[in-house]
Amino acid sequence: MSAYQSINPANNQLLKAWNEHDDAYAQQALKTADELFHSAWSKGDIQPRLQVLHRLADLIDQRAEELATIASKEMGKLIGQSRGEVKICSQIARYYAEHAATFLQPQPYQSDVGDAWLEYHPIGVIVAVEPWNFPYYQLMRVLAPNLALGNPVLAKHANIVPHCADVFEKLVAEAGAPQGAWTNLFISTDQVADLIADHRVQGVALTGSERAGSAVAEQAGKHLKKSTLELGGNDVFVVLDDADIDEAVRQGAQGRLSNCGQVCTAAKRFILHEKIADTFMAKFSAALQSATPGDPLDEKTTLGPLSSKDARERLVKQVDDAVKHGARVEFGGRAIEGVGCYYQPTVLTGLTPENPAYYQEFFGPVAQVYVVADDRAAVALANDSNYGLGGSVWTKDITRGRKMASQIETGMVFINSQSDTSAELPFGGVKRSGYGRELSDLGIKEFANQKLVVVAG
């Protein structure tokens, strides 16, 4: 049976098994992509490439409901959230269509050596290895900047979202991109390693687990290829004593439950100032427990399933282990019996550094809650993590919030908002959350040859 299967996690029904691609197919895809890189498409005028992105954005807008429905059926995201993901994909495509030419303008450097400037050139074929949790957004974050720059991309998507992978490839072709600009490959991890080793591949972008990131980055490093990694996160949601409690509760519950908690930048560790902890917990608990499980395609559903049986089994074991090591379940803590991969909204307290779960990301509707006495303790707890992706701080005193944001060791911090993403904002982390930045002017330069040219004075 193929590794690539569309299975609806709301009812565990097999929708379709997709044929895997063999080595010959992957090699042909690489040959086509490399030939495209050496053509006028990649090295010539940027405008034809930007026109494709404009048309892609329009196509996505026109087919938004079809695309959203495919994603919700294949990985369980609530239909409204799938619509939101599709919308940001067209935003990203349009953003690079409108701004890439400016980002890639030669940048002058003042120098006594002579008249100096930096040029931005594509480097070649890029491999993209992407996860299921945002089945279109993760692909668009790589496609848009690299298509604008001129790097062809070979994409290996997660094996549980093949329909999303297939329809994305078809959309890019329908938007007018030549064959080789974006190729979806239903291949194995070994075949990914073979591609990374090939001299025609110049870089690899991965979003996913530390395990996958470590394996892919090792292969990239071994073959001296540039890589970017966007891995897990264990983001804090710090609520200080002067916070807007009701808004913090609304966004904290939304953040923990969105996409059934399967978001790398979701609020996961709730750090509450002791003066407001009881008030926040009462409202937060009510908000989490009010979530109603159901069919992700039903607008009334507020709690979808986890993405797969494996994802739920992992979460069940992870919470059970946390309890074995001393964590307290304030409520939830169990799989929801019945059809589908559902899990109860859960709050864990009493986690100490001696409990392995203290350092773990819960990729599901499971919140860790901590109470602290002051800002210093909040920062110390926030930074006691192997991850460094995002985080949010809630306070009416913006100076206080900015100070804390600067002290939290992550790649992104939001003040008075849950973590978010938008095409114009750099996205990425530090520590075991990976390296590199996607989106914004930074994302288009990660796989660019930033070439210095100097005319001697």
Ligand SMILES: NC(=O)C1=CN([C@@H]2O[C@H](COP(=O)(O)OP(=O)(O)OC[C@H]3O[C@@H](n4cnc5c(N)ncnc54)[C@H](OP(=O)(O)O)[C@@H]3O)[C@@H](O)[C@H]2O)C=CC1
């Ligand atoms: N940062 C983020 O946005 C995300 C983070 N995660 C993290 O990953 C954890 C597990 O999720 P999971 O779905 O297993 O994510 P994985 O990391 O296993 O999958 C992400 C992608 O990497 C691929 N992959 C996995 N191992 C290798 C390898 N050795 N070489 C090449 N490609 C590889 C997967 O392919 P295949 O599907 O075929 O295995 C998939 O395309 C989550 O609990 C969460 O912590 C998960 C999703 C998104």
Ligand SMILES: CCCCCC(=O)O
């Ligand atoms: C809306 C936030 C997107 C986060 C993408 C991720 O989980 O990697």
